[in-house]
Amino acid sequence: MSPAGASLGATVLCVLAWAGLAAGDRVYIHPFHLLVYSKSSCERLEKPTAEPAPHPSLTPAPIQARAPPVDEEALWGQLVPAAQKLEDGDQARVAAVGMLLNFLGARLHKTRAEMRGRPGAAVLSPTAVFGTLASFYLGALDPTASRLQAFLGVPGEGQSCTSRLDGHKVLAALQTAQGLLVARGRAGGRARLLLSTVLGLFTVPGLRLKQPFVQGLARFAPVTLPRALDLATDPDLAAEKINRFMEAATGWDLGSPVMGLDPDSTLLFDAYIHFQAQMKGFSLLAGLRDFWVDNATSVPVPMLSSTGTFQHWSDTHSNLSVTRVPLSDNAWLLLIQPHRASDLPQAEALAFQYDLPMWTKNLSPRAIRLTVPQLALRDSYDVQDLLAQAKLPTLLGAGANLGGISDRELRVGQVLNSILFELKADEEEPPTESARQPAGPETLDVTLNSPFLFAIYEQDSTAVHFMGRVTNPLRGV
Incomplete structure (x- = not known):
């Protein structure tokens, strides 16, 4: 072979x-x-015709021809109906x-x-x-x-x-x-x-x-x-x-x-x-915070913060922690942080497997003050x-x-x-002048101020739409 x-x-x-x-x-x-293909579709495709009709074709316009500006709200409106009219078999x-x-x-x-x-x-x-x-x-x-x-x-x-x-x-x-x-x-x-x-x-x-x-x-x-x-x-x-x-x-x-x-x-x-994604409940912290690119180098970056109950798991065996942030009723952001920056490759190999949503079954609710970089990658x-x-x-x-x-x-x-x-603050949240104080002594402080991994997935389809690695929020990629 x-x-x-x-x-x-x-x-x-x-x-x-x-x-x-x-x-x-x-x-x-x-x-x-x-x-x-269904059996009926195959029968139509395989049915002989005396002289198949030629497919219509188009000639692309010269690149000098302008295109109307993209209206992203309109594109959103085109996507939504596909998810609202699920018929028998569509979900499967x-x-x-x-x-x-x-x-x-x-x-x-x-x-x-x-x-x-x-x-x-x-x-x-x-x-x-x-x-x-x-x-x-x-x-x-x-x-x-x-x-x-x-x-x-x-x-x-x-x-x-x-x-x-x-x-x-x-x-x-x-x-x-x-x-x-x-x-x-x-x-x-x-x-x-x-x-x-x-x-x-x-x-x-x-x-x-x-x-x-x-x-x-x-x-x-x-x-x-x-x-x-x-x-x-x-x-x-x-x-x-x-x-x-x-x-x-x-x-x-x-x-x-x-x-x-x-x-x-x-x-x-x-x-x-x-x-x-505008992250519900997150606001932009005043000023900049240090993000440690490595053990000796930091860069000042804008940070987002929220205090609430998040699904979380810290795995001492694999030297990583996972926090799940809801973006909507059925869309989630997974934030995966190695306990040591040097463990990033191992965390990546473990996290980005074939059934990433199923891999998060160990998560449990925890009161957390979560701080993450604002991203434009x-x-x-x-x-x-x-x-x-x-x-x-x-x-x-x-x-x-x-x-x-x-x-x-x-x-x-x-x-x-x-x-x-892009990950941004919720526009409905007012800017935060200083870091929010934890709600109580049991609140865990999770700050992603060193290289980490992320994924965006949707639970109904279990589809992972994005997976990535952040090593310096200012450099994009």
Whole structure:
């Protein structure tokens, strides 16, 4: 078996094994059957037609064509209905996608940590990377489709039609998982939690994209912006144009994530994700507080504070503590702090496993005065690099069969996820002039003023939407 085949096989086996373990503690529904084509759909797909109608296509506008500014409140309003109209089977389908994206996210977070050697901060979105690969699956034909399906965690190669993933079902379930995250986070007539995804599809001039593919992406990214530009003559100038275009379209301060373009590329797939949480009950402390980057170096940073009852666990065996902070009725922030800064890699390996929400079963309520840095983290990663590190460099390479995206043979270059992750004080809370005094002698003081880990998850889908590491709040990532 080739290294790529072994890697895909290992992924599927690990998902199946993990799912079997999960079944021991909960009512288990097979994770795959709700995500594949139905028998009736297969009969329609396999029914011969005399002359299949060609798919309509579109030509991306030049990159000079402006896009309307992103309205994040409107995007919030588009996500919420997906979570409010759950029909029979929808909850199980969303849970299945949550399981698959958690496994993929944990695997790729580990892969990325090995690539970077954990030199600093990092933010990865399992939702975004799963949605990115599911989007390519939507436009893939065999053998690429089968290989993508296996990498997503579902056996597919050599199976019948009713064993093949339905990309539209997968992306619809992913959209519902995103909606569940933000649906109950609203206060004072505005969203307390924002999750916005904007997709840039950048092609060489003259390349046409199939409309069914572009329209299908709306489940992953409600705003998709196809644009054409010269990628070959001056790749650095092309990268600069893309960065300017996306910053103008989103209004987000993302830095300059696009760089080092391959001049032979004909398609770039760049997903931009913004998550912002206003933390209920937290207020901004007056002045700045020291955050210890290492034992000898500190930086002054803005801090948020709240006193109340939080779920907490201190594990002396693993040398870490965990505090769970509610962001809404069903969304949670996990803060994972090693007892010693040098224990961060070990804490990360233990914490970011395949069923992170289940790992928190040891938490118990505790009166706590909690102080955390205000965060505005920016990170970017090329999914192509992660695939190469996972020994699958050709999965979206030059030989990939992506006939559902364009009639022309594609050379996929950069496949980017760029993230802006923000934690802010509750705007309804007045600024705090000084640190709040503990409510009583039993109140535990938990201050995250040294490197720590975090995760955002939603309990109904069990989906982990973000996982990250903070080593210096001022440097972002």
